[in-house]
Amino acid sequence: MRHWIYLAWASLQHRRSSTLIVLVMVALCSGILASAERVFSAAKSSFYSSVSGTDLIVGARTNDINLLLYSVFHIGNARNNVSWQSLNNIAAHKAVKWWVPISLGDSYRNHRVIGTQAAFFEHFRYGNQSALQFTQGRAFNLGAQVVVGAEVAAKQTLSIGDEIVLTHGTADVDSARHKQLTFEVVGLLAPTGTPLDRSVLTDLTGLDLVHMPAETAVDIADNAEALAKLTPASVTAAMIGLNSRLDAFALQRTINDFPEEALTAVLPTATLASLWNLLGSVETAIQFLGGCLVVVSVLAVLAVFISSLRERRREFAVLRANGLSRVGLIMIVQLEMLLINTAAACLGVFSSFALLTLFAEPLSSLTGIRLQQMQLSVFDLQLVVGVSILSILVALVPAISAYRGHLNQGLTPQ
Amino acid sequence: MIKIQNLRFAYPNQPPLLAIDHWQIAQGDSVFLQGASGSGKSTLLSLITGVLQPEAEVFNILDTDFLACSATERDQFRVDHFGVIFQTFNLLPYLSAVENVKVPLRFSKRRQTRVQADESPESLLLSLGLSEQQLHAKASTLSIGQQQRVAAARAMIGSPEILIADEPTSALDEDNRQRFIEHILSEAARRNTTVIMVSHDLRIAEQFARKHLIEEFRA
Numbered sequence: 149m150r151h152w153i154y155l156a157w158a159s160l161q162h163r164r165s166s167t168l169i170v171l172v173m174v175a176l177c178s179g180i181l182a183s184a185e186r187v188f189s190a191a192k193s194s195f196y197s198s199v200s201g202t203d204l205i206v207g208a209r210t211n212d213i214n215l216l217l218y219s220v221f222h223i224g225n226a227r228n229n230v231s232w233q234s235l236n237n238i239a240a241h242k243a244v245k246w247w248v249p250i251s252l253g254d255s256y257r258n259h260r261v262i263g264t265q266a267a268f269f270e271h272f273r274y275g276n277q278s279a280l281q282f283t284q285g286r287a288f289n290l291g292a293q294v295v296v297g298a299e300v301a302a303k304q305t306l307s308i309g310d311e312i313v314l315t316h317g318t319a320d321v322d323s324a325r326h327k328q329l330t331f332e333v334v335g336l337l338a339p340t341g342t343p344l345d346r347s348v349l350t351d352l353t354g355l356d357l358v359h360m361p362a363e364t365a366v367d368i369a370d371n372a373e374a375l376a377k378l379t380p381a382s383v384t385a386a387m388i389g390l391n392s393r394l395d396a397f398a399l400q401r402t403i404n405d406f407p408e409e410a411l412t413a414v415l416p417t418a419t420l421a422s423l424w425n426l427l428g429s430v431e432t433a434i435q436f437l438g439g440c441l442v443v444v445s446v447l448a449v450l451a452v453f454i455s456s457l458r459e460r461r462r463e464f465a466v467l468r469a470n471g472l473s474r475v476g477l478i479m480i481v482q483l484e485m486l487l488i489n490t491a492a493a494c495l496g497v498f499s500s501f502a503l504l505t506l507f508a509e510p511l512s513s514l515t516g517i518r519l520q521q522m523q524l525s526v527f528d529l530q531l532v533v534g535v536s537i538l539s540i541l542v543a544l545v546p547a548i549s550a551y552r553g554h555l556n557q558g559l560t561p562q
Numbered sequence: 563m564i565k566i567q568n569l570r571f572a573y574p575n576q577p578p579l580l581a582i583d584h585w586q587i588a589q590g591d592s593v594f595l596q597g598a599s600g601s602g603k604s605t606l607l608s609l610i611t612g613v614l615q616p617e618a619e620v621f622n623i624l625d626t627d628f629l630a631c632s633a634t635e636r637d638q639f640r641v642d643h644f645g646v647i648f649q650t651f652n653l654l655p656y657l658s659a660v661e662n663v664k665v666p667l668r669f670s671k672r673r674q675t676r677v678q679a680d681e682s683p684e685s686l687l688l689s690l691g692l693s694e695q696q697l698h699a700k701a702s703t704l705s706i707g708q709q710q711r712v713a714a715a716r717a718m719i720g721s722p723e724i725l726i727a728d729e730p731t732s733a734l735d736e737d738n739r740q741r742f743i744e745h746i747l748s749e750a751a752r753r754n755t756t757v758i759m760v761s762h763d764l765r766i767a768e769q770f771a772r773k774h775l776i777e778e779f780r781a
Contacts, residue, residue: 151668151669154668155654158654158656158657158661159654159656161656162655162656462651463654463655465648466651466652466653466654466665467654468613468637469611469640469644469646469648470641470646470665470666470669470716471637471638471640471641471665471666471668471669471670472637472669473634473637473638473669474633474634474637475634476669558604558605558607558608558613558614559604559607559608559611559613559646559726559728560604560607560648560649560728
């Protein structure tokens with residue numbers, strides 16, 4: 149075996165340029181497949197981690213996925229709101245442990261503004277039950293204060309004490325700005341990898357102020373007592389935590405059958421799963437294309453090997469005349485292809501790993517996909533093993549043909 | 563010693579090529595086989611070295627019944643007991659001269675143990691006129707004459723009992739040719755090695771003890 153490896157390695161080195169070309173080709177294709185898989189699974193985990201610890205989300209009657217899209221991912225808009233009265237009725241249910249309202253519809257320079265309550269910071273969880281962390285400052289009080297997500301703070305270079313103007317609606321149009329009132333930045337959130345990074349959070353009363361006549365708003369903005377008396381007529385949705393998760397289905401049914409108002413309640417985890425399933429075929433398609441690339445590259449190595457057999461007939465004859473066995477001849481061809489393909493697959497996987505680790509930050513701010521805490525995955529291992537097995541299978545073609553060719557020519561090369 | 567009786571050989575789906583009624587070569591003999599290319603010389607060498615398998619009544623090489631050997635056994639037998647020199651392109655271009663000489667030793671423990679203290683691959687090559695520098699140069703950088711000498715060293719190392727040479731001098735000029743043959747024959751005599759050389763070149767035949775025409779063995 150040692151001698152076979154020695155000879156295979158020496159022969160590969162001799163054919164360095166063609167070996168390197170096919171090696172780079174297989175490495176590139178393996179790297180593309182590994183990267184696609186890595187980005188996709190990072191996207192999946194940041195998707196699934198966008199909300200956790202919330203047992204139900206309640207909104208006006210709509211379909212489950214739509215409710216999840218606008219309440220958690222801030223994609224699209226709610227057609228109807230939920231009345232404050234109904235929410236308070238639901239909140240009185242004995243199964244409910246906590247709840248926070250969410251009011252959407254305004255923006256700050258294309259970043260969504262979420263109207264909620266300070267309790268949001270206490271209850272909201274993402275990822276693996278992580279709580280929100282402030283890099284600076286604190287939660288907002290009633291009135292014209294905001295907490296901004298990590299990405300908003302970075303893009304708009306906001307810091308504690310800055311004053312910002314919110315815009316009505318989600319388009320950044322000058323005339324729509326609520327200019328009568330400025331909001332003070334009181335807190336900066338640490339990055340979470342969720343849509344919150346791109347959001348501005350304020351108290352519901354802050355949003356109320358924005359929609360009041362300017363003089364009234366300025367009058368009561370600093371009046372805590374008056375602020376406390378403000379109650380919204382309705383909000384977009386609410387997040388609910390339960391005492392026991394087992395009550396989720398029962399309460400969901402109760403809410404869906406709510407007599408006074410047409411409402412929808414969704415279990416976020418289940419709805420996230422069904423939403424991701426919609427994207428599942430995209431994942432399969434990308435994996436399939438990547439897999440095809442890898443197979444084609446290994447076949448290219450095969451082609452190079454088959455075409456080199458003719459010029460290597462003398463080499464094999466010399467080896468056979470000097471003691472290389474039949475098995476040895478097959479093994480040398482096998483080893484050469486295996487060395488190229490396996491080394492290339494490893495190279496591809498590691499460079500994909502290195503490049504994505506190196507560019508995790510820019511990629512994250514560009515796409516919102518967080519690639520931190522990356523490690524080599526089972527898929528990487530499967531890829532390397534798969535390429536190796538494929539190599540062994542297809543290398544039988546040149547190996548057997550080298551063996552046959554040798555038998556036909558006898559001892560001496562012709 | 564090699565002993566053949568009633569040997570017949572034909573390639574699949576082709577007319578019979580070789581037919582040897584009786585042929586015996588004693589250990590240490592030097593045999594010259596003359597014949598034009600395509601006359602069956604190479605086939606005969608393939609049979610003797612066990613690459614091809616004939617039909618025969620008796621086919622003994624060094625008292626081993628070749629007819630009873632498996633292909634794998636014949637492969638091992640070949641490297642243990644045969645040294646082979648081709649017409650040209652004898653060397654693996656990606657190995658140095660020394661590494662080329664060592665190839666049979668990689669595959670044959672027997673020859674490894676038979677390498678004398680004073681005939682290391684290096685000293686063997688130096689005695690054949692290669693320079694210290696050329697020992698470790700890639701084989702592809704050597705001249706044709708030097709390559710044939712490296713091939714001769716490889717065929718001799720570990721003193722196999724039989725040396726097979728297939729037109730080893732046809733790529734050499736007159737001067738080199740004589741010296742090459744003389745060197746091989748004197749080395750073989752010193753080691754009591756049987757030499758079987760095929761060539762179409764009668765000028766070198768006279769140095770051999772026995773001469774045959776390949777036509778004697780044609781079917």
